[in-house]
Amino acid sequence: MTPKRSIDDVDVRGLRVLVRLDLNVPIDSDARITDDRRIRAALPTVRKLIDAGGRLILMSHLGRPTGDPQKDNRLSLRPVARRIGELLRKPVGCLEWGEEGAAKDEAGDAVGGEIRRVVGELRDGDCCLLENLRFINAETIKDKKAASDPDLRGRKDRFAAGLAELGDVYVNDAFGTCHRDNASMLTVPQRMADRPRAMGYLVAKELKFLGSAVADPKRPFVVVLGGAKVSDKVGAITALLAKCDVILIGGAMAYTFAAADGLDVGKSLVEPDRFDLARELRAKAGDKIRIPIDSIVASAIASDAATQVCEGSIPADMMGLDIGPKTIANYRDVLHTAGTIVWNGPMGVFETPPFDVGTVAIAKATAEATERGAVTIVGGGDSAAAVDAAGVADRVSHVSTGGGASLEFLEGKRFAAIDILDDAQPGG
Numbered sequence: 001m002t003p004k005r006s007i008d009d010v011d012v013r014g015l016r017v018l019v020r021l022d023l024n025v026p027i028d029s030d031a032r033i034t035d036d037r038r039i040r041a042a043l044p045t046v047r048k049l050i051d052a053g054g055r056l057i058l059m060s061h062l063g064r065p066t067g068d069p070q071k072d073n074r075l076s077l078r079p080v081a082r083r084i085g086e087l088l089r090k091p092v093g094c095l096e097w098g099e100e101g102a103a104k105d106e107a108g109d110a111v112g113g114e115i116r117r118v119v120g121e122l123r124d125g126d127c128c129l130l131e132n133l134r135f136i137n138a139e140t141i142k143d144k145k146a147a148s149d150p151d152l153r154g155r156k157d158r159f160a161a162g163l164a165e166l167g168d169v170y171v172n173d174a175f176g177t178c179h180r181d182n183a184s185m186l187t188v189p190q191r192m193a194d195r196p197r198a199m200g201y202l203v204a205k206e207l208k209f210l211g212s213a214v215a216d217p218k219r220p221f222v223v224v225l226g227g228a229k230v231s232d233k234v235g236a237i238t239a240l241l242a243k244c245d246v247i248l249i250g251g252a253m254a255y256t257f258a259a260a261d262g263l264d265v266g267k268s269l270v271e272p273d274r275f276d277l278a279r280e281l282r283a284k285a286g287d288k289i290r291i292p293i294d295s296i297v298a299s300a301i302a303s304d305a306a307t308q309v310c311e312g313s314i315p316a317d318m319m320g321l322d323i324g325p326k327t328i329a330n331y332r333d334v335l336h337t338a339g340t341i342v343w344n345g346p347m348g349v350f351e352t353p354p355f356d357v358g359t360v361a362i363a364k365a366t367a368e369a370t371e372r373g374a375v376t377i378v379g380g381g382d383s384a385a386a387v388d389a390a391g392v393a394d395r396v397s398h399v400s401t402g403g404g405a406s407l408e409f410l411e412g413k414r415f416a417a418i419d420i421l422d423d424a425q426p427g428g
Contacts, residue, residue: 005198005422007045007171013053014124018167018192019045019200020184022176022401023060023080023129031079037384038176039083041401045173045200046088046127055122057166058084058092059130059184060174061139072135081129093118093128097135110136111162119166133184143181160187167192173200175207176402178415185417197421202401207418209377209398210409218339218375219245224331224362226251226345227380230274233345234281239411240342241285248331249291250323250347250358255314257282257291266297266314290334294324296357301349322348323358332365340375341366344407346382359386367392379406 021042026034033039049056062080065072081094098112118128133139138159146153160183164170170192172178177185189197199207213221221244225233230253237247249257255268260278282289297318298305309324323331335341343366347358363378363386370376378387379400387393400406409415 002419003424004204004418005196005424006204007048007198007200009425010169010196010198011052012049012169015054015168016119016122016166017049017054017056017169017171018163018188019049019056019058019171020174020177020188021046021058021060021200022174023058023077024062024176025080027062027074027079029074031074031076033079033083035385035388036083037388037399038401039080039087041202042173042200043087045171045202046084048201049171050088050125050127053124054169055119055124056127057119057122057130058127059133059163061134061177061182061184062132063134065132065134067137072132075132075134077129077132084127084129088127090127095119095128095130097131110138110159111166116166133182139183140180141183143186156183156187159183160191163188164191168195170195170197171200172197172417172421173202175203175400176405178203178402178417179405179408179413181416186420189417189420199418199421203418205398206400206402206406206409209375210400210406213340213342213375213377214243214410214412217243220338221340222246222248222334222338222342224248224250224335224341224343224345224366226253226347226359226383228252228269230256230271230278233407234274234277235411236344236407237281237289241281241288244342245288246334247285247289248334249289250327250331250362251345252320253345254291254295254323255320257289261291264313264316265320266316267299267319268314269319290330292320292323292327293330294326295320296322296324296348296355298355301352301355303353307354321352322355328358328361331362335362335365335369336372338369338374340377341369342377342379342410343383344378344380344403346380346386350382350386356386356389359383360390363387363390363392367395370396377406379403 063075078094085092097110138155141156223244252269255265256270260275294311297310298307349355350359376396380403
């Protein structure tokens with residue numbers, strides 16, 4: 001990938017800086033942020049631009065709005081604006097979309113006069129946050145659909161034009177959304193071709209770690225993949241087989257592999273339509289793909305459910321919910337010899353103890369590998385939460401903020417949202 005212009009290479013003093021961030025944080029029913037990791041990850045870029053005298057207009061999405069104003073109120077970015085203000089120790093307002101735009105999705109009216117007024121009054125070092133981008137349907141219109149539908153294309157273009165008019169500089173620091181063609185990620189910087197377009201520190205850090213993991217990994221290169229479905233990870237598995245030395249499989253996806261091998265897996269979650277694919281992957285990989293040799297099983301996903309360790313086939317009334325102690329030991333041995341580790345996805349039903357034991361054990365083994373000199377990259381919400389829960393988040397090389405984006409990058413896919421940014425200048 002061609003090196004891209006950094007915010008260090010743009011003089012933003014006195015300029016309006018439109019900054020796309022990924023502030024998609026969990027918020028409870030009382031409008032309290034339960035994990036501000038993504039907000040804190042964005043702060044180095046925000047602080048740099050503020051200290052350099054920029055006038056910041058931050059923007060992000062949050063969740064998946066339904067279009068029902070009452071239901072979607074819980075997805076407002078107002079709590080996020082308050083948290084950013086607390087961390088920066090300065091007021092950060094949340095700017096509402098224009099009433100007509102919000103009600104009728106007239107995308108060109110969404111960036112209303114009040115937003116333009118507030119942005120026009122910003123002073124050097126000031127900061128504001130636009131309301132949830134996905135409250136405007138035009139944000140998520142896909143390019144393929146827009147290309148064949150003039151009305152959709154017009155709505156997306158009008159919304160992007162309204163956003164683009166707000167900024168003198170565009171900054172992308174939303175790695176978790178870089179694989180999307182959302183208006184704020186791609187159409188806006190396309191419209192700002194006559195103005196500086198740079199990447200923030202977080203995107204630069206993600207590209208550095210993930211890029212080196214793919215291009216020149218320290219060996220042995222071990223990939224740990226978990227989660228529910230083989231179908232979610234098939235692209236990553238296929239792409240990484242040629243690059244890594246071992247792939248350790250956990251989570252419910254392991255039972256699709258086991259069932260494809262002919263084992264009984266009881267009530268475990270499987271994808272029967274992926275059995276042939278699982279067999280093909282195993283045949284292609286040889287001994288590179290390792291699946292659990294034992295599991296923690298129970299009849300239900302509940303903290304008080306009776307559990308047992310099961311090797312081989314699983315009883316018909318039971319389901320596999322975590323990797324077992326022998327698998328933990330085997331996987332730990334592999335991780336302790338690794339030179340590079342990329343981990344995406346939990347080993348079990350992590351959110352319901354006691355089925356978090358395997359995931360936490362992998363988190364600790366990854367941290368221990370880091371201390372032995374391995375480069376360790378953790379991605380995906382549950383995996384990131386696991387290193388936090390295990391108290392080792394600061395003992396791994398990098399915790400990625402982009403689950404799906406990380407996987408697609410590792411697959412070797414190009415991100416148009418990064419390609420559109422200005423190339424770095426020689427000596428810059």
